[in-house]
Amino acid sequence: MSSTSYRLGAALRKTLWQAVPTVVGIVILNFLLLQMLPGDAVDVIAAESGSATQETMAQLRAHFGLDVSMPQQLWNYLSNLLHFDLGNSPRHNMPVTTLIGTRIGNTLLLMITALGLAFVLGVLLGLIMAVRVGRWPDRILSVLSLLLYSTPSFWLGLMAIVLFSVKLGWFPTGGNITIGAGLSGWAYLLDVVRHLTLPALAMAGFYVAIFSRLTRSAMLEVSRQDYVRTAWAKGVGPVAVNLRHILRNALIPVTTVAGLHFGTLLGGAVVIEVVFSWPGLGRLALESVLSRDYSVLMGILFLSSLLVVFVNMLTDVLHAWLDPRIQPR
Amino acid sequence: MQRVRGIFPGRRKFGLAVMAISLGMSGLLAGGAARAASAGASQPVHGGTLNWIVTPEPASFIPLTTTAGTNAELGPKVVEGLLTYDNDLNPLPLLATEWKISEDGLRYTFTLRKGVKWHDGKDFTSADVAFSILTLKQVHPRGRAIFSNVTEVQTPDAHTAIVVLSKPAPYLLTALAGAESPIVPKHLYEGTDIVANKYNSSPVGTGPFVFKEWVKGSHIVLERNPNYWNQPRPYLDKIIVRFIPDAVARSAALESGSADLAGQAIPLSDVKRFSDMPHLRVDTINWPYISVHQQLFFNLDTPALQDKKVRQAIAQAIDVNALNKVVWYGYGTPSAAAIGKASTKYHNADIPFFKTDIKQAVQLLDEAGLKPNADGTRLTLRLLYNPFQERRAADFVRQSLSRIGIDAVIENYDFATYVKKAYTDRAFDITLEALANIFDPTVGVQRVFWSKNFKVGLPFSNAAHYVNPEVDRLLEAAAIEVDENKRRQQFLDFQEIVHEDIPSIEFGANPQITVVAKKVKDYAPTGEGLRGSFADLYIAE
Numbered sequence: 001m002s003s004t005s006y007r008l009g010a011a012l013r014k015t016l017w018q019a020v021p022t023v024v025g026i027v028i029l030n031f032l033l034l035q036m037l038p039g040d041a042v043d044v045i046a047a048e049s050g051s052a053t054q055e056t057m058a059q060l061r062a063h064f065g066l067d068v069s070m071p072q073q074l075w076n077y078l079s080n081l082l083h084f085d086l087g088n089s090p091r092h093n094m095p096v097t098t099l100i101g102t103r104i105g106n107t108l109l110l111m112i113t114a115l116g117l118a119f120v121l122g123v124l125l126g127l128i129m130a131v132r133v134g135r136w137p138d139r140i141l142s143v144l145s146l147l148l149y150s151t152p153s154f155w156l157g158l159m160a161i162v163l164f165s166v167k168l169g170w171f172p173t174g175g176n177i178t179i180g181a182g183l184s185g186w187a188y189l190l191d192v193v194r195h196l197t198l199p200a201l202a203m204a205g206f207y208v209a210i211f212s213r214l215t216r217s218a219m220l221e222v223s224r225q226d227y228v229r230t231a232w233a234k235g236v237g238p239v240a241v242n243l244r245h246i247l248r249n250a251l252i253p254v255t256t257v258a259g260l261h262f263g264t265l266l267g268g269a270v271v272i273e274v275v276f277s278w279p280g281l282g283r284l285a286l287e288s289v290l291s292r293d294y295s296v297l298m299g300i301l302f303l304s305s306l307l308v309v310f311v312n313m314l315t316d317v318l319h320a321w322l323d324p325r326i327q328p329r
Numbered sequence: 330m331q332r333v334r335g336i337f338p339g340r341r342k343f344g345l346a347v348m349a350i351s352l353g354m355s356g357l358l359a360g361g362a363a364r365a366a367s368a369g370a371s372q373p374v375h376g377g378t379l380n381w382i383v384t385p386e387p388a389s390f391i392p393l394t395t396t397a398g399t400n401a402e403l404g405p406k407v408v409e410g411l412l413t414y415d416n417d418l419n420p421l422p423l424l425a426t427e428w429k430i431s432e433d434g435l436r437y438t439f440t441l442r443k444g445v446k447w448h449d450g451k452d453f454t455s456a457d458v459a460f461s462i463l464t465l466k467q468v469h470p471r472g473r474a475i476f477s478n479v480t481e482v483q484t485p486d487a488h489t490a491i492v493v494l495s496k497p498a499p500y501l502l503t504a505l506a507g508a509e510s511p512i513v514p515k516h517l518y519e520g521t522d523i524v525a526n527k528y529n530s531s532p533v534g535t536g537p538f539v540f541k542e543w544v545k546g547s548h549i550v551l552e553r554n555p556n557y558w559n560q561p562r563p564y565l566d567k568i569i570v571r572f573i574p575d576a577v578a579r580s581a582a583l584e585s586g587s588a589d590l591a592g593q594a595i596p597l598s599d600v601k602r603f604s605d606m607p608h609l610r611v612d613t614i615n616w617p618y619i620s621v622h623q624q625l626f627f628n629l630d631t632p633a634l635q636d637k638k639v640r641q642a643i644a645q646a647i648d649v650n651a652l653n654k655v656v657w658y659g660y661g662t663p664s665a666a667a668i669g670k671a672s673t674k675y676h677n678a679d680i681p682f683f684k685t686d687i688k689q690a691v692q693l694l695d696e697a698g699l700k701p702n703a704d705g706t707r708l709t710l711r712l713l714y715n716p717f718q719e720r721r722a723a724d725f726v727r728q729s730l731s732r733i734g735i736d737a738v739i740e741n742y743d744f745a746t747y748v749k750k751a752y753t754d755r756a757f758d759i760t761l762e763a764l765a766n767i768f769d770p771t772v773g774v775q776r777v778f779w780s781k782n783f784k785v786g787l788p789f790s791n792a793a794h795y796v797n798p799e800v801d802r803l804l805e806a807a808a809i810e811v812d813e814n815k816r817r818q819q820f821l822d823f824q825e826i827v828h829e830d831i832p833s834i835e836f837g838a839n840p841q842i843t844v845v846a847k848k849v850k851d852y853a854p855t856g857e858g859l860r861g862s863f864a865d866l867y868i869a870e
Contacts, residue, residue, distance in 0.1 A: 039745035047748040047788040279547035
């Protein structure tokens with residue numbers, strides 16, 4: 001047992017050490033890329049107001065610290081970051097940390113629910129397809145997963161809104177809670193679940209397809225291995241063979257892909273959050289791009305990179321646990 | 330002395346039954362009375378929540394340091410102005426009950442309403458008015474210009490405020506709505522950094538609704554002000570403002586009944602479908618206080634466009650009425666004049682549309698020396714459009730110009746990039762703009778045609794780089810003209826000259842689409858439309 005925890009610890013240290021330069025590189029790259037966008041926050045604020053004067057614009061630039069040189073801005077940003085300060089949003093006139101803090105919970109809830117749903121459903125469907133390979137459950141599920149794979153999530157979301165919210169009235173059209181209802185306890189939880197269902201399903205759709213196809217092929221691959229034949233020959237029951245011997249080993253590629261897709265999922269959150277008016281980070285990111293609110297955007301990108309690095313770390317550790325042969329390099 | 334005596338802004342007489350309801354009789358009785366009333370003339374009833382979609386989510390709540398459209402919609406529900414306006418923009422009393430203007434137009438004396446309290450319980454006084462006007466002069470993007478002639482605001486007593494000007498400002502009386510010049514509490518703003526003041530986003534006002542909470546990226550909750558000075562208003566218990574960024578999601582919310590009111594929320598192609606829905610109504614009013622307006626500007630720094638014949642040819646190739654039918658689904662209000670039809674006082678109705686005539690247009694291009702090359706193209710132009718306009722308008726223009734051998738290449742940008750390309754880089758030849766007339770031509774129209782407002786880097790300034798000394802003279806004269814008839818004539822003449830010079834092709838008002846549940850009544854009784862206070866709004870159910 002202690003060798004397992006040693007391996008897990010080593011995997012953790014290794015990835016943690018690699019994460020630091022990655023994150024610093026991401027921060028600097030983000031900053032430089034955003035500088036290349038035409039226009040700044042003051043341009044947008046002035047343009048939205050429709051009748052700014054040049055004095056107000058200069059005044060605003062000085063107020064937000066946008067009047068200093070680019071290297072100076074980068075230096076200011078990095079030194080703030082060292083003090084865990086993500087800066088202030090010119091647009092919302094509040095600290096970026098506060099702004100992100102109110103949103104990140106919503107995004108994580110949506111993502112984890114969607115990813116969990118996709119993982120469970122995907123593995124389940126993949127298992128069924130692999131066990132019944134070539135027969136009608138496999139055929140039907142294969143077509144279904146192909147459909148899910150090729151359907152854009154925003155379209156899936158919109159159709160779900162049209163069917164389940166507008167026509168049937170089963171689920172709300174958007175938002176994360178019923179505003180102003182003042183619910184608590186079970187009623188609150190149920191309300192959240194009702195709001196979460198459609199966006200999580202719409203977001204999960206694509207990944208269900210990926211995970212199920214992957215599980216299917218990985219399981220078929222593993223089922224040809226010698227130890228599986230040995231297990232059958234020893235007289236181990238079909239449930240034990242399929243779950244313990246085949247699925248456990250087949251999960252290695254599936255979890256790898258799940259970890260890799262975490263970043264994509266964050267990107268996909270933008271679309272789903274906009275469609276379902278879900279008050280999360282994705283929407284905030286999109287609005288920040290449109291209003292050139294760089295400090296907010298950099299805060300989100302920084303945090304997202306941390307999240308992705310963290311999830312990759314988790315995947316490595318998970319692999320070390322799933323397959324004792326995997327050694328930290 | 331001009332003297333205007335205010336009357337109560339309400340529109341209805343109140344029956345005894347409604348009085349009883351407003352005094353808080355049982356819900357059953359209220360329901361019965363409302364049903365009875367809805368059979369005949371509807372009577373306002375208390376209660377209910379309004380679910381209102383506002384797009385996009387603004388950065389702050391009140392339009393104090395910004396004039397962004399959604400601030401102007403939200404602000405007046407909590408923070409009021411001195412006046413409100415009818416549909417011809419004649420002033421009506423709000424926080425000011427009476428106003429007098431001296432004959433030389435240099436002294437505005439406002440008598441303020443007595444017994445008004447801020448939401449935190451403090452008394453509203455003339456000191457607040459003086460502080461607000463002087464603050465607006467400093468921090469409000471438009472207020473800097475509107476109040477630029479204000480030298481001081483005298484407060485002889487708690488309910489009198491006298492605004493003293495160095496030069497007349499005939500637009501001043503129209504600029505005092507809550508959406509334009511909010512009156513803020515001095516005791517919460519004095520001595521603070523106005524731009525960073527937290528009350529910009531969690532306001533304290535005198536208005537019908539009290540600010541409750543703002544969950545960024547989700548919603549705002551406003552509650553009924555039980556101590557509102559204009560009892561029995563407001564009728565609503567609560568307003569929930571929801572931010573829904575996606576157009577289809579907005580449509581779904583309106584269709585399913587989870588939202589009751591939204592301006593500019595649905596695509597024009599959906600208007601017909603929504604008009605047919607039994608529980609919804611679609612209004613297409615262009616409220617005069619905003620007076621939206623669209624136009625196409627020529628970049629007069631582009632050599633080919635300096636020739637008036639080329640501009641005229643382009644004008645003759647674009648059929649504005651067809652644009653209204655095709656692009657705006659017939660819901661727009663075309664206007665050939667630079668001041669649109671919503672401005673009943675200053676619109677010049679005698680100005681005709683350019684006659685659509687392809688043959689003559691081609692002949693004009695020939696005369697201008699623009700000969701077609703091998704593939705028939707005479708001229709290539711960069712066509713930009715403000716993304717707040719329909720992209721289809723740009724397509725329409727491109728299509729129209731292709732008929733006379735002009736290849737207009739559409740460049741597609743997001744809002745921030747567009748503003749930079751058009752006003753800082755000036756990287757365009759023609760651009761489709763959406764510059765509202767606003768409540769007065771000096772405020773909304775002068776900025777576009779005044780040669781002194783050609784300022785590189787300043788959004789929505791004189792994009793054409795139009796220079797005409799006579800136009801400058803008329804605009805500058807109208808800006809300080811006290812005699813209303815003379816001022817009107819100056820604006821009529823101005824529109825003639827601009828039409829003659831063609832620095833722009835005027836399209837008029839694009840459709841203003843407000844979708845509202847049929848049960849929602851009196852949501853916009855004043856000329857400010859959705860930028861009013863909602864004090865009169867009630868839900869008939």
